[in-house]
Amino acid sequence: MTTPAVQRAVDAAFREEWGRVLATLIRRTGDWDLAEECAQEAFADALRRWTVDGVPERPGAWLTTVAGNRAVDRLRRARRGAELLEQVGRDPTGAPHATMDVHKIDTDEDGGIEDDRLRLIFTCCHPALPLEGRVALTLRSLAGLSTAEIARAFLVPEATMAKRLTRAKAKIAGARIPYRVPPPHTLPERTGGVLAVLYLLFNEGYSASAGEQLIRAPLCLEAIRLARLVAVLMPDEPEASGLLALMLLHHSRRHARLDEMGDIVTLEEQDRMRWDVDEINEARALLRASLRRRAPGPYQVQAAIAACHAEAPNVAATDWSQIAALYELLLQLTPSPVVSLNRAVAVAMAEDVEAGLALVDELAQQGTLTDYHLLEATRADLHRRRGERTAAIAAYHRALAAARTEPERRFILRRLAEQQDRR
């Protein structure tokens, strides 16, 4: 009978080792489905055998060996030819050996397996795959989520998600998407692609509505876990650490950012005592280390902005001129009207409201944000700060017309009511 201790050990090994076991098996067999089935069987075996033999010292090595043997057995049974068998038996240096044993796996773990997980994530996030397929495959292969779990998190039927995963795997095999870390000339671009998938994953969880929080919020934790893995595997890529820091800083505010109604509480109004200090400290350490590499990128800069907020005891004591300067830098790295708007807010807070308003007016004249409720909401807010009630109310009304979701409308209505109460 399986004891709770063994069950816990297998569960822990699954969290820690699934991606590693699968990544190695895919490299050796070149067959995603076979690799997945054998990895699953190895975990089932673990439950039985660890009950009898005890939990091995290195569960990952044990699982990789058992899964590898399973693959060899299956290939032999299926008589799929000497060629594939040879591939399975080959170690990462390319030298074939007849059987895989624990010793071979051990040497492997010191060298190849870390790379295998990187290979896996770059393949899952390949830009020739549809974006939704990239996200699903990353969660399935690296995070070990089941198809049903991923389907729930993305609010689609399980059959739809299964099809998405099958299609992505079929394209990898049919179009021959290579299983590797990209060569240097494409590495920066492709790394950006991997980080974008992880950030999208995080935002899917983070921006979930109140009703969806319970099922979607775990996506944030998965995204953080995967970003942590990529940051460890790519120590020379400061943007990977930057992304991890950014996610942690956002995540640190999770208990303060929604009210009882499930509405967004602005940074200004959040109860900062409810911010997660451990996550903030970890993020700040990561950010300090990555900024020392002097290769700023959009994630590091956004994390630095979030860190400015995290370090301030309240809105008034925030280093707004630093934030304005960081937005200026972000604008150079990734020009966008939304970044311009945020910069305008920071300028208004740092110097004077007049300068901020001028920037907002300038943006409004460019016309790219006309349908964006936050443009008018920002303008209204700045008028409010200057005590220009009529102008503020007019702008809130325009913001209300542009708002698309109920929480957005409720937020603007609340502000509007505050202005009208002052009558």
Added chain:
Amino acid sequence: MNYLLFICSEGEPAPEAMAVMQRECPGWVEEMAGRGVRLLGRELELPETATTVRVRAGETLVTDGPFAETKEFMAGFDLLECADLDEAIEVAAKHPASWFHTIEIRPFMDGLRLGEEASAFAREDDSAGTPYLLIMWMGGTPATPLDDEAVTQEGEAWRQDVEARGLHVLGNALEGTDTATTVRVRDGETLLSDGPFIETKEFIAGIDVVSCADRQQAIALAAAHPIARYHAIEVRPFHSE
């Protein structure tokens, strides 16, 4: 692995774009042939010159114009031998056509078959016969119930027959459109998307180039292919100087 690059045009390119492509293409061809990744490629005549062939109830039906009535059309193709999709993407992104048009990358299912005529065809030496591209369109509702296995077998028999008659220049079946990737380069940035360029329920299942005495013979060859009975085959002449 063999890949087909379809050069997909959204309409007649501007004269400046034409000039750039004409100037830059020879360099691309030289570089890619030197690396051994580009096997050959040709430019097609405009789609108005296309003929679409269907066989219904034993009768060959010929209509003027391309199969897909879209403003997008295929302007030519290149055939590659690459290690993997990444290399095919890199080669496609360096193709001057990707700066103005879209290039669709499609892997061949069982490799590309090149006949003896292929090298003359590649040199645009059409003295032995006029080359025609046969585009195999499938998908949508077949004219009669479709037996995939039978189509594959008959298609193979057709190819062997055309090869035996010395008329087959090159071609083969393509992997499904699920494996397609389109490449565009804009402002120096390579933009990829999943799926074929023309997203309709019909899709291109394979291509063959045949060498014929005239258009009538090309139409007759197309009509003999099983896909003409279930769906349609587009016959396209090539551009020559």
